[in-house]
Amino acid sequence: MKQLQLLIFFLSVSLASLAQQSGGMWIPNELNEKEMKQMGMKISAKDIFSATVPSIKDAVVHFGGGCTGEIISGKGLLLTNHHCGYGSIQRHSSIENDLLKNGFWAKNMKEELPNPGLTATFIVDVKDVTSAVVAGAQALSGEARRNMIKKNVDTYLANYKPDTYQTAFIRPFYKGNKYYLIVQETFKDVRLVGTPPEAIGKFGADTDNWVWPRHTGDFALFRVYADKNNKPAEYAESNVPYKPKYFLPVSSKGIKENDFVFVYGFPGSTDEYLPAIALEKLQKETNPARIEVRDAALKIMGEKMRTDEATRIKYASKFASIANYWKKWIGENQGLRKSNAVEKRKTYEQALSAKNPRIAAVLSSFINLYNQQAPYGLTKAYYDELIRNAEGLKLAMHYNNFMDLYATGRWKPETKSRYLSTLQGIYVDFDPMLDAQITSELLALTAAKIPQQFLPAKANGFKDAAQNLPVITEMYKTSLVSGLARFNGETVNSNLEKVFADEEQLIATLKKDRLIMLARQLRDHFNDRVAGKYNDIQDEIDDLQKEYMALQMQTDKNKVFFPDANSTLRVTYGKVKGSRPRDAVEYLPQTYLKGVMEKYVAGDYEFDVPAKLITLYNKKDFGKYKDRTGDVPLAFTSTSHTTGGNSGSPAIDANGNLVGLNFDRQWEGTMSDLNYDPEICRNIMVDVRYILFIVDKFADAKWLLKEMKIVDR
Template sequence: MKRKILLSALLLPAVMAFGQQYGGMWIPTELNEKEMKDLGMKITAKDIFDPSKASIKDAVVQFDGGCTAEIISPKGLLLTNHHCGYDNIQSHSSVENDLLTNGFWAKDMTGELPNPGVTVDFITDIKEVTKDILAGTEGLTGADLSKKIADNTEAYKKAQKTESYQTISVKPMYYGNKYYAYVIETYKDIRLVGAPPSSIGKYGSDTDNWVWPRHTGDFSMFRIYADRNNKPAEYSKDNIPYVPKHFLPISIKDKKEDDFTFVFGFPGRTTEYLPAVAVEKIMNEIDPAMIAVRNIALKTLDEKMRTDNATRIKYASKYARISNAWKKWQGEIEGLKKSNAVGKKQQYEQTLISKNPAIKTTIDQLNLKYNEQAPYALHRAYYSEIVRNSETYTLAGIFNNYIQSYEAGKMDDKNVEALKERLTEIYKDYDAELDAKVTAKVLALYANKTPSNFLPRDFNLLKDEGKNLGMMDNVSKMSMITGRTKDDKNVAKNMDKLFADQKTLVENLKKDPLVQMFGTFKTSYLETTDKQVTALQADIDVLQKKFMAQQMETDKDRKFFPDANSTLRVTYGKVKGSNPRDAVTYGYQTHLAGVLEKYIPGDYEFDLPKKLINLYNTKDYGIYKDKTGDVPVNFTATNHTTGGNSGSPALDAYGNLIGLNFDRQWEGTMSDINYDPRLCRNIMVDTKYILFVIDKYADAKWLINEMKIVK
């Protein structure tokens, strides 16, 4: 009892100090308006989302299916992150015209570059449709329930009247206790307008990823084009700039700590309502297992990248990909422990049980199922990470699937060409000798960490890393899939020739030692783990839906929001620094002086363009400096964000754009599972820095002239 009282006492000051209890990713039609206004919002919920008239929602779009973007001019000018536009900037780049390195700025609209396949989606209406989707589902379970929901969903969609450019998307919320329908309008002519060089847009790259203080100008600019009637249309030189119902004014007022802010965008996935047992498994078992595999992969790659420049260049992108989640999971574990996430959830569960004793049965069943699933889930974590981080096993898995598809008669010309494209992309930057070392080491970890009942045949012989290194090197040299053989069976060098005779290719692949080795690995996983973990997860999902409903029925004092699922959401908080560790205090704002402090000439992460250095040295800041006399670059706040919020607008109390969301602070990455306003911070590019780069660095004043600047 004393422990519970003490915990409550420790948590209470945090709530009082921040005035923000749960964070939240709120459906725009169901905002927590009272708390937003208590924290300082000056506009209304209707100003943010109103399906009947222009509102801020009309300036916020999902960009290319993954990120968020916002309209910042009456001529359809879009702002999003540099990393969101990266693929499109890259597609326009060449050795002779390297836009990634040099940046790109159209001189006028005629110079804007089309991007085939890129779309932006507007959400024009949101309706709760739970009764329609769950009609007739009483008493149904399993496959019968899923089929009825799918049938009801299709019937609902067909009953709606839509334009040719509109679609209806129906999404489950609260683990399937509610359903919402979204009316989506898709625009397909999206043109690149401007992007700073990577030395600004990716400044700090891997080293600064998930880290504060940050100094990254992570933005790029596009424009939406429409037909003569302002409606969506395929790309045409006759299209004209889209005229939005609303665009965001851009504020360059100085920011102060505790200023209200909100972020509007499309967050990807969170799991805020998991039971304590699930969080404990993630923190103590799943995350550490995945980190352990990536520790080995990263260390092995780094050893060669440090001594061989060609390898450093070839593996830079892969290393960053592996490191991204690895770094995030470590921050997640630290944050979950520091915020006492498991203890808080256990205490909350006991509070719920005291109000509604029936919840004890649900919690007991969840504990039972998670504990039963735990060894299977842990094995799945190791298996999945090995396949992801050993490119040799990734290739073996691709060819294993190819054999099965060929024998099932599914490898037509289209599928073969798609496979060849995928393989070409992998082989382009694949070092078979180096990856053999990665594979040897992660397999030793797997063999030592995996219980014998899960180990494939003969994999108990792989526990010695030293022996594995020699074995894998030899097998890699013998295998046709690694590109190390010298005969005409070498897939990497003779792909077209080999796929011309698929029957012979399949026969040779079946004899290949790596394909055989992976086949044993996969078969064992499917037999010992896959069905079991899936069946138990189905049981857990049913219980989680029940637990979610019980929480909402029982806790009348709490205003609930649904977990993120890539639908349009609003989150809010205050501009704030942080105190993540003892004697460590972070301010809420970084400046251009800090960019120069990190500058390393010629470095791939911390080099800078000469012009930016000159602007700093001459202090040619124009109207973009703040009260310190310097240009603010990035800032942090307590907004509850996740993946998908990249590119989301950060807005002030009046709905003016003050920043561009692009990352989270490492110490608070556990916010996907347990948001804590003391630790969780989102990171944004300051609008002053964005406009400074456009105006002073790029000399693109014609773009500044399109915008409405609030001084």
């Protein structure tokens, strides 16, 4: 009887995955075209991806390496999220000219603002090269297999000759069961064209982050520039707007519930096929540790930002970045509990094991390995978050790495250039005295929470945050790393080039720096006691996960498998839908401008509203952007399966027109990275009609609308 129950469950899970008609992050040249058309798509898979003729993929870019953007005009106009462009907008801001607060709209191309280091990467081709990569490795295992695959990858790339302005790399898919070659072109001159003020682009801020209903106009406009031959080039005044192979038409018709949409972008990372034991460790140990550290850092940072305007501007992007995944992990844990993910995964594993005994053995090995790894994993979570959020220690780690590279002869001119760029990026938004408070608190938290055998002897003295503060503050005041102490008359944050001019003298000074010594002790102890063992076990887990992935695909013939996200170009699709996340709670799929006015709190840093937007609303001056309700549609949700990296991705309708801009997920469903649940997992998009309304009526930037192809049917 139990075997029958398991079989019934197995079949029901498989059939449900087919019936949901959503979920999944599909390689664009391997789309499930039949299902997409059944759901309402009118265009073809070749319209979405082609390596030989212009297609929608030629309008989608990896923006800044961590977000997505899309080209919406024949002159390289690029649309992405306000939060994706936030760092660039911040760097153009000052107390005197605060673009974050006031917004910015270029009146012509000459006024567009350059952003050193900002890139837009187009995908040229995606090819399955599995046979070449795994040649000679099939009979090997462990390190021998990994070494053979690395050798094959290196050989393939050495023999592959893209154009001089292109790059190529190979990435594993399906947990290493398949490999794909990806060819790309990266443009390095990307200029800011327009951004609404924070009161629109970040409306709701941290309170509304990950939350539905949403009323955030999370968009910004940039432009990609190229050389006179339309090829990638470093910034130069002589560069011209890029002429894309393809750009997206913009639909002013909009969408309605149950319409088909697909999202095209660069999702960062998912783990949909983990065993139950992995979900359990993440939910009960790793996520709580990460949340705890970030909670402490955000509290200290937020208190200073609320009382000091200069700090608010300097730390705005940093605070948002830290808070983003802090809140996501909280929602993820709640979603895993609500959806009973661990128990459901265990039941599914029992059903798989009943059909394939080898799976039972693999799952038993997983339990053993994850339990072995647990104390190392917990320590790694605290350590990683300490270094991530205590920036003085992060800087000290960079300087320690510099000293190691120099001592071993690996410090090269190109290495130096990258290091100085990284350091400058940290120093530009760094407040050493504020960071001393954060470091004092996080050191105490880490020292108290990680297993004592993994704690350096000296770190035992840092278990009290109040006692830490004067010690750490004095360290910062006398440290070259913090930018407070001087070296040859300069501080590092004011003149990195001069400080690094005499590298041997610099190293001699750094060796006596107490902050450097603390960071080195933490790093070396972590590497000696934790990292090696953690990584060794992780290698075994990864090898087992590869086998488990193959076994799932071989055993569950009724389930449609897609590869986990890995920051490569993907398509996900679904329908415009609301949800019922809790008892007696129903979310509609569309919000409107009136919702902004309902949330409006004058002078509030999260819910203030610009005076001009209030005036437009009161006069009902909505132009052609209102719908049948008489209001301007603002945001909508769909069942498309998105994750980090999909920020800024285009939401495209059945006919291939831009209808929305992906920017978030519904909090109740953020566990979709691990356990997609079609009942509650929803992605959130700015309705393109609201974007057009803001550009037209609020910004009066009609010159930008004229270069778009706007369709109304």
